Amino acid sequence: xxxxxxxxxxxxxxxxxxxxxxxxxxxxxxxxxxxxxxxxxxxxxxxxxxxxxxxxxxxxxxxxxxxxxxxxxxxxxxxxxxxxxxxxxxxxxxxxxxxxxxxxxxxxxxxxxxxxxxxxxxxxxxxxxxxxxxxxxxxxxxxxxxxxxxxxxxxxxxxxxxxxxxxxxxxxxxxxxxxxxxxxxxxxxxxxxxxxxxxxxxxxxxxxxxxxxxxxxxxxxxxxxxxxxxxxxxxxxxxxxxxxxxxxxxxxxxxxxxxxxxxxxxxxxxxxxxxxxxxxxxxxxxxxxxxxxxxxxxxxxxxxxxxx
Amino acid sequence: xxxxxxxxxxxxxxxxxxxxxxxxxxxxxxxxxxxxxxxxxxxxxxxxxxxxxxxxxxxxxxxxxxxxxxxxxxxxxxxxxxxxxxxxxxxxxxxxxxxxxxxxxxxxxxxxxxxxxxxxxxxxxxxxxxxxxxxxxxxxxxxxxxxxxxxxxxxxxxxxxxxxxxxxxxxxxxxxxxxxxxxxxxxxxxxxxxxxxxxxxxxxxxxxxxxxxxxxxxxxxxxxxxxxxxxxxxxxxxxxxxxxxxxxxxxxxxxxxxxxxxxxxxxxxxxxxxxxxxxxxxxxxxxxxxxxxxxxxxxxxxxxxxxxxxxxxxxxxxxxxxxxxxxxxxxxxxxxxxxxxxxxxxxxxxxxxxxxxxxxxxxxxxxxxxxxxxxxxxxxxxxxxxxxxxxxxxxxxxxxxxxxxxxxxxxxxxxxxxxxxxxxxxxxxxxxxxxxxxxxxxxxxxxxxxxxxxxxxxxxxxxxxxxxxxxxxxxxxxxxxxxxxxxxxxxxxxxxxxxxxxxxxxxxxxxxxxxxxxxxxxxxxxxxxxxxxxxxxxxxxxxxxxx
Numbered sequence: 001x002x003x004x005x006x007x008x009x010x011x012x013x014x015x016x017x018x019x020x021x022x023x024x025x026x027x028x029x030x031x032x033x034x035x036x037x038x039x040x041x042x043x044x045x046x047x048x049x050x051x052x053x054x055x056x057x058x059x060x061x062x063x064x065x066x067x068x069x070x071x072x073x074x075x076x077x078x079x080x081x082x083x084x085x086x087x088x089x090x091x092x093x094x095x096x097x098x099x100x101x102x103x104x105x106x107x108x109x110x111x112x113x114x115x116x117x118x119x120x121x122x123x124x125x126x127x128x129x130x131x132x133x134x135x136x137x138x139x140x141x142x143x144x145x146x147x148x149x150x151x152x153x154x155x156x157x158x159x160x161x162x163x164x165x166x167x168x169x170x171x172x173x174x175x176x177x178x179x180x181x182x183x184x185x186x187x188x189x190x191x192x193x194x195x196x197x198x199x200x201x202x203x204x205x206x207x208x209x210x211x212x213x214x215x216x217x218x219x220x221x222x223x224x225x226x227x228x229x230x231x232x233x234x235x236x237x238x239x240x241x242x243x244x245x246x247x248x249x250x251x252x253x254x255x256x257x258x259x260x261x262x263x264x265x266x267x268x269x270x271x272x273x274x275x276x277x278x279x280x281x282x283x284x285x286x287x288x289x290x291x292x293x294x295x296x297x298x299x300x301x302x303x304x305x306x307x308x
Numbered sequence: 309x310x311x312x313x314x315x316x317x318x319x320x321x322x323x324x325x326x327x328x329x330x331x332x333x334x335x336x337x338x339x340x341x342x343x344x345x346x347x348x349x350x351x352x353x354x355x356x357x358x359x360x361x362x363x364x365x366x367x368x369x370x371x372x373x374x375x376x377x378x379x380x381x382x383x384x385x386x387x388x389x390x391x392x393x394x395x396x397x398x399x400x401x402x403x404x405x406x407x408x409x410x411x412x413x414x415x416x417x418x419x420x421x422x423x424x425x426x427x428x429x430x431x432x433x434x435x436x437x438x439x440x441x442x443x444x445x446x447x448x449x450x451x452x453x454x455x456x457x458x459x460x461x462x463x464x465x466x467x468x469x470x471x472x473x474x475x476x477x478x479x480x481x482x483x484x485x486x487x488x489x490x491x492x493x494x495x496x497x498x499x500x501x502x503x504x505x506x507x508x509x510x511x512x513x514x515x516x517x518x519x520x521x522x523x524x525x526x527x528x529x530x531x532x533x534x535x536x537x538x539x540x541x542x543x544x545x546x547x548x549x550x551x552x553x554x555x556x557x558x559x560x561x562x563x564x565x566x567x568x569x570x571x572x573x574x575x576x577x578x579x580x581x582x583x584x585x586x587x588x589x590x591x592x593x594x595x596x597x598x599x600x601x602x603x604x605x606x607x608x609x610x611x612x613x614x615x616x617x618x619x620x621x622x623x624x625x626x627x628x629x630x631x632x633x634x635x636x637x638x639x640x641x642x643x644x645x646x647x648x649x650x651x652x653x654x655x656x657x658x659x660x661x662x663x664x665x666x667x668x669x670x671x672x673x674x675x676x677x678x679x680x681x682x683x684x685x686x687x688x689x690x691x692x693x694x695x696x697x698x699x700x701x702x703x704x705x706x707x708x709x710x711x712x713x714x715x716x717x718x719x720x721x722x723x724x725x726x727x728x729x730x731x732x733x734x735x736x737x738x739x740x741x742x743x744x745x746x747x748x749x750x751x752x753x754x755x756x757x758x759x760x761x762x763x764x765x766x767x768x769x770x771x772x773x774x775x776x777x778x779x780x781x782x783x784x785x786x787x788x789x790x791x792x793x794x795x796x797x798x799x800x801x802x803x804x805x806x807x808x809x810x811x812x813x814x815x816x817x818x819x820x821x822x823x824x825x826x827x828x829x830x831x832x833x834x835x836x837x838x839x840x841x842x843x844x845x846x847x848x849x850x851x852x853x854x855x
Contacts (some may be wrong), residue, residue: 032733036740038361038370038448040732041751043765043772045451047465051443083362084517085536093536157572164572165564256569258537265565269702270361271733 001299005292012288016281017070023280024066027273034082034271056082056274069277078281079274081267087278090263095282097169098259101252102244104172104179105186106237113187114233117194121229122221124199132195136188144247148181148254165256178255182247186240193236197229204228231301238294242287342599347833350544350557351851355581355844356570357561359537363520366506367440367447372843375503377561380542380846381423381525382506383550385414385433386497390839393607393662393757395497398550399428399507399526401483403500408792409492416483420549422509423530430485432507432526434477438462439513440504443469449504451772455496457488492792494799498662498756528554528847537563554847571827580829580851581836581844587704590647590825597827602835605651606842607658608753608822609762612697612712613815615744617777620691627687629814630672632695634680635719636712638673642820645711650820656762656807658752658821660840663759663800669811673818677719684720694723698748700735701728705749712819739775748776750816757840759803760790767815778815 035052036044053059078087120132156164166174210220249261267275298305360374366382369375385400401415420428439445441453443463453459457476462469476488507526512519523531529542543558564570567586573579585593594601614621638652655668699705713724729735738744755761764787765771769779783806790802824842833850
């Protein structure tokens with residue numbers, strides 16, 4: 001187990017370097033000079049542009065910029081934005097917001113998704129099951145931004161039940177609506193996945209054994225069936241964290257959440273390399289760690305799985 | 309987010325049945341008429357703002373967001389009267405030129421204080437300008453000081469600065485200083501209204517970076533806090549001496565991710581003023597907001613510019629460009645595609661600017677397909693009989709570019725297509741490197757309300773704003789003569805003559821003037837007044853007293 005974790009951690013290094021390099025190159029390959037663009041339609045002053053480019057190291061050869069960037073990164077320095085703020089400050093303001101949003105979405109996804117899936121799975125083939133299948137199909141086929149606008153339009157603009165925008169990103173109650181919208185799509189997948197594995201596992205040998213032993217139904221479903229059915233669901237949930245952070249770009253925009261999706265979107269518009277690479281670097285780390293956690297969780301759910 | 313915006317239509321369509329029956333949104337009752345009740349002199353206004361790109365240093369506000377805040381915190385020597393563009397004195401008692409307008413004497417109103425209690429003196433201005441002009445200090449607007457003698461010493465084209473002071477600035481006494489220019493500029497006082505000329509307190513120079521986060525100014529509002537990407541707070545400065553005292557207690561500038569989000573908050577009265585109505589709501593906002601809809605013109609112009617360095621336009625007969633101009637149906641396009649958010653342009657100079665002459669371009673901006681065809685034929689036709697208009701796809705330019713092209717195609721049978729660049733950076737890149745294939749979208753917002761700003765700074769051969777390669781010696785001579793004229797009136801008059809010269813040359817095809825389409829909440833008392841730059845005059849906005 002310890003060796004397995006160590007090996008996985010070591011594997012992260014090349015993945016980490018590779019992804020940051022690719023992002024770094026991609027940002028710099030885009031046409032146009034972000035410094036020049038600060039002047040917009042008006043004429044830029046070449047001397048000032050040169051001075052600013054020098055300040056941000058953009059006058060260095062690309063390989064040197066990357067080496068410098070990575071060197072600073074290992075000392076915990078994510079560089080500065082064009083506005084002169086530390087990227088790390090910007091990230092430490094926005095990541096907690098997105099994590100909160102993701103947590104709300106995750107919770108909704110797990111509770112509603114697994115609950116709905118289990119409910120349908122136990123009634124496979126009946127009307128309830130068909131209802132859930134149709135409902136999830138509808139949810140899956142509506143893009144997130146449509147859902148978001150629809151939710152805001154109906155609940156806030158027309159009915160006035162909720163404020164149209166998040167005023168305070170630290171308030172969980174206000175994050176419920178965007179979190180719900182963000183969770184909808186994945187929730188539908190989780191429900192379908194749970195439903196299928198439940199329906200399948202109902203016919204498994206160990207279920208028959210459990211029933212034959214005369215165990216109470218609550219224990220059969222809650223422990224034997226649920227635990228065995230969760231493995232594919234957990235895998236999906238793990239990869240989904242990355243999806244949430246990506247989806248947050250859209251959801252945060254609609255509901256005015258000042259999170260990391262918004263930070264990334266603005267940084268891309270302004271071609272702010274240090275912020276983009278910084279944010280993506282953290283993304284990559286989060287996803288790598290979560291993948292590791294998911295793999296380790298398998299062993300907890302199914303003791304037959306061993307790591308070497 | 310653009311994808312998301314257009315998707316609102318889908319959502320809207322799906323919900324139409326609901327909308328028809330649900331009670332009409334948040335616009336409640338008629339007791340909210342704009343000027344009923346009383347104004348609260350200490351009421352706080354909430355306004356939309358995106359995160360300023362740069363620290364809040366006066367010479368660093370190239371984009372509108374930072375300068376919107378800076379203008380509340382700092383007061384310059386002069387300002388302009390909205391509508392007429394006439395000069396009015398703020399922190400200056402007088403700004404007077406010598407006989408040939410090459411040396412200017414500034415007298416300050418005595419007794420002005422910065423928000424930290426220190427006095428505003430000649431030194432506050434001179435130190436500020438010297439620091440801001442210095443190339444080392446990386447202020448995006450540093451080139452604004454280039455008229456001043458000794459500018460090259462602090463801001464050389466290459467290498468490190470030779471001095472940290474401009475020789476043209478001399479302090480006479482505490483409240484008087486002189487500015488020597490490299491040559492005569494009759495309208496120099498007009499330039500002084502721009503943000504960059506603000507004074508800075510002693511404390512600024514100790515730590516300019518920190519001061520950019522917590523600016524101390526001499527303006528009608530004092531800075532309170534900046535919660536990055538969320539909120540900037542400014543409050544009324546009680547000891548303010550200027551004529552433009554705040555009529556409200558302060559402003560909370562709130563950050564919004566999208567125009568749609570801000571509009572939503574405006575409609576539910578969580579926000580008192582928004583920057584612009586989102587494109588998706590332009591057709592409905594006047595019904596939504598009624599009296600509270602804002603539709604104000606400001607001094608900015610949009611045009612399409614031929615790239616004169618291309619084979620196509622190198623030796624073009626200007627008649628061809630005049631013909632193309634007459635093939636554009638500005639009236640219809642501004643009304644339909646642009647939903648009345650622009651007014652057809654009839655000159656190179658935007659309205660509200662000193663020297664703007666209605667109909668200066670005469671027939672050239674009138675839609676007349678027959679005459680257009682004739683002119684193009686006389687001029688020898690459009691080479692290749694095809695043009696393209698370059699624009700950036702990250703803003704909503706495509707609809708009008710398509711409409712302009714359609715109009716040209718229909719009227720004169722010249723093939724016309726949009727040449728889309730993914731974003732503004734890429735668009736600028738092509739313009740700067742002279743890679744525009746045929747024509748490009750050009751835009752200009754006033755820097756100072758004199759007609760020279762819309763001509764010399766765009767069409768002068770060496771003007772930094774000239775990216776089309778247009779050059780006309782006669783115009784250059786006339787412009788430099790106009791700058792040296794004895795009085796401002798003469799200057800303005802000579803630029804009006806220059807405009808006629810440009811009409812024969814057509815360095816660009818003016819399309820339309822901008823309007824500000826915006827809205828205000830029920831908390832605002834009366835209508836929000838607008839300045840010529842397209843931003844509200846925040847000091848004059850009044851907030852309704854709570855009942």
